[in-house]
Amino acid sequence: MDTEKTLLGLIASPRKFGNSELFVKEVYRGFPKGWQLRLIRLPELDVRPCRACYQCLFGEMKCPQDDDMEILLGELANCDAYLVAAPTYFLGANSTLKRVLDRGLSFYAVMERLWGKPAAGVGIAGIEGLEGQTKLDIDRFIKLTFGDLRETAILYAALPGEIFLAEGGRVAAARLAEAILRDATNAPWRDGLCPICGGDTFRFLPDDRVRCMLCSNTGTFSCSDGTVRMDIREGGHPLFRDLESARRHLEWLRSMKDRFIQSRKELKKVTVQYTRTGTWVRSKKELD
């Protein structure tokens, strides 16, 4: 008999039995026998801010902080597919997704095991049209955890459970289950997407230029017959295009250490000029 496969559900909502949690469970119901569902409620994890020490890029590639990040990375590395569900909080995904991403230098230690897992996302906002950048936040989370992003859906529901009062919720859940399970790795194509990463959020720059906010590549765009076409070309820093470019980015990050050592004296001359400027407000912990 085949060993059981694992779908990992990452719930970025603190609300128990909230829409994010119910949606993940509904997607799992669309999975065939032989899959188990493991769940992580991200707001309950102790994930501390990155200290920018870069230790996780060298030697045994371990973050010196003893928190829950290792548990999360272990689960991501062991699963066969994952689903990210986040509520919109103030026009973006709940910040626990970003809290994890800020520790993203630690992902490189398990990059080879993370690479290319089928993944999908759902963002749930209480008011139609007020999801802000939630989809971009979830897409970015999946791309930066090296997942094979199949689809991110945006749904609207305010009260816990409301997501399944209308039929659209269950239809979207079935579609995401199918998207994760299908063999093809190419997301369905349509005009208006970034041709490099499939992103659909752009910044318009001077001279008719445009930048994809997911992969950060730049190009031009044109509109004709009611369709928008993005002509975006790859720049010098592909982060998650393929495993080889991710490996190269790791080497580039590592090279920063030598650059820092070489420029240390010069940098010190700059920073020392600012040591006495301003008064730091102290935190409650420092005042106690």
Ligand SMILES: Cc1cc2nc3c(=O)[nH]c(=O)nc-3n(C[C@H](O)[C@H](O)[C@H](O)COP(=O)(O)O)c2cc1C
């Ligand atoms: C602090 C907070 C901020 C919110 N901000 C937004 C918002 O900016 N836009 C929106 O449409 N809904 C907003 N909502 C509503 C939630 O996105 C909505 O209730 C969603 O269903 C919550 O998902 P959950 O049940 O998985 O927690 C907010 C809710 C909270 C608690």
